[in-house]
Amino acid sequence: MSQDGMQQQQHQQQQHSNSHSQAHHHGSLSQQGPPARQTSQQLRERLTIDTTRYPSQSEMACTPDYATPVDQQFHVDYDIGACQNGEDQESKSPAKSPVRHIKRPRHAAGLEEGSEATSQPSQSQSSGRSQGDGPSTSSKQTQSGCTFSLPPVAVPPRNKSRFARPHSPATFKNPFVTGGDKDQQHCIDSSMPKPLPLLTSLHIKFKVVKEIGSGSFSRVYRATHRLSGLDYALKRSRSPLCTDAERNRWLQEVQAHAVVGAHPNIVQYFDAWAEPDMQGDHMYIQMEMCQESLGSMASTTKDPWREPELVFLMKQMASALAHIHAKGVAHLDVKPDNIFSGVNGTYKLGDFGMATLKHGHWRVDEGDARYLSGDLLQGKTNALDKADVFALGATLYELALGSELPKAGPAYQRLRQGKIMMLPTFTTQFVNMLKALLHEDPAQRPSADAILKLPLCSKAQLAMSSVRRTSM
Numbered sequence: 001m002s003q004d005g006m007q008q009q010q011h012q013q014q015q016h017s018n019s020h021s022q023a024h025h026h027g028s029l030s031q032q033g034p035p036a037r038q039t040s041q042q043l044r045e046r047l048t049i050d051t052t053r054y055p056s057q058s059e060m061a062c063t064p065d066y067a068t069p070v071d072q073q074f075h076v077d078y079d080i081g082a083c084q085n086g087e088d089q090e091s092k093s094p095a096k097s098p099v100r101h102i103k104r105p106r107h108a109a110g111l112e113e114g115s116e117a118t119s120q121p122s123q124s125q126s127s128g129r130s131q132g133d134g135p136s137t138s139s140k141q142t143q144s145g146c147t148f149s150l151p152p153v154a155v156p157p158r159n160k161s162r163f164a165r166p167h168s169p170a171t172f173k174n175p176f177v178t179g180g181d182k183d184q185q186h187c188i189d190s191s192m193p194k195p196l197p198l199l200t201s202l203h204i205k206f207k208v209v210k211e212i213g214s215g216s217f218s219r220v221y222r223a224t225h226r227l228s229g230l231d232y233a234l235k236r237s238r239s240p241l242c243t244d245a246e247r248n249r250w251l252q253e254v255q256a257h258a259v260v261g262a263h264p265n266i267v268q269y270f271d272a273w274a275e276p277d278m279q280g281d282h283m284y285i286q287m288e289m290c291q292e293s294l295g296s297m298a299s300t301t302k303d304p305w306r307e308p309e310l311v312f313l314m315k316q317m318a319s320a321l322a323h324i325h326a327k328g329v330a331h332l333d334v335k336p337d338n339i340f341s342g343v344n345g346t347y348k349l350g351d352f353g354m355a356t357l358k359h360g361h362w363r364v365d366e367g368d369a370r371y372l373s374g375d376l377l378q379g380k381t382n383a384l385d386k387a388d389v390f391a392l393g394a395t396l397y398e399l400a401l402g403s404e405l406p407k408a409g410p411a412y413q414r415l416r417q418g419k420i421m422m423l424p425t426f427t428t429q430f431v432n433m434l435k436a437l438l439h440e441d442p443a444q445r446p447s448a449d450a451i452l453k454l455p456l457c458s459k460a461q462l463a464m465s466s467v468r469r470t471s472m
């Protein structure tokens, strides 16, 4: 075929294609392009759909056209938004309409919520619309050919209560990060619009496997994260949090635990949230799943620990405390119940329920009396990091004895003065170190950092096989 002949054939094909499109999309459908400004009269004419002149949606099978580029597709050219609440759902084109929404005056009479005009399309509305200033009454023709009007779309008045944004859940300042400025919103106050964000993610995110422990304030569950398949420890408040004091106790635990961050000898914090039940809000903390605590191990095996095992434990706990203290936090509840065995012979310090600011004048709750230093008992809170060191010394002493520490009485008082029983199976170096940790005067106790630098600690690189307690 000659060049001229080919051009002529292409021209004919083009013409045929154009006329075909126009025949199928007469009136109501238009090719996309910059929408021309239309008078209301034109719009009304276009809104009248002659369904007999183009294939119905069911004939077109409603399949989205992914092959044709979007700017070459055909689009319904009437106010889709106005029809969405009516019976016109089927007429929606899969492609976006180039015409957005036909603007209608918001102040149109009779469109206030509850007025008759919102629910009863009338002839007068249609005629009003024909003059270009009425409400949005979309008319179209049914398959039988008769024209009817869609109800006008009510534009609710800008009513404050309806359009007011819902209160966002509170975002708290973390005093462990920002310091103890009392003016900052760091704690919960019932006057806040929503004291805690009530999120429900427990059963959506987790499969609760079983309860693995409980304390005075909480129950702890083993739970599998549904997406990752990993196991976590979920700590749940024992009873619903009803008062601000209860909520703030949890908030403080969450904030302290979160700010401490990752450390090999600290139970890793992951997330925290509140969930409502019939009685109130329960608080959840998602943590690393650990093995047994030393407290529960000690209750089953009463054998005293050997020195290498204790030095190994002391080194790891001193490392955890040095990290916590460097973050400005004091743990205030170091005890065997809160030290967990992890994998490969590691130990991890957990339970930040008593944690507070190391030097700030923040809430200081007394932890377990058996591990409380004399200075804390006397209400001296200016060296809280050293109170942790005392509690570590008391923990090591208890494990060395293989028996529980006294809760009261002369033996209790003697320990607060740094006086301990003979430990014949331990080296003098170890016993002296223990006495230093339990010193009556907090200033005389070594810091956690200083403990790590002791010659005893540098010798604490035990072969894993020799660490009897963590091989479970």
Ligand SMILES: Nc1ncnc2c1ncn2[C@@H]1O[C@H](COP(=O)(O)OP(=O)(O)OP(=O)(O)O)[C@@H](O)[C@H]1O
Residues within 6 Å of the ligand: 212, 213, 214, 215, 216, 217, 218, 219, 220, 233, 235, 267, 287, 288, 289, 290, 291, 293, 296, 337, 338, 340, 350, 351, 353
């Ligand atoms: N991360 C964890 N992995 C495995 N078990 C855990 C974990 N955290 C806590 N547990 C188990 O749950 C028990 C209670 O936890 P925890 O001590 O944190 O609760 P509590 O209510 O703060 O207790 P307390 O009475 O000491 O204040 C622990 O003794 C331990 O047996």
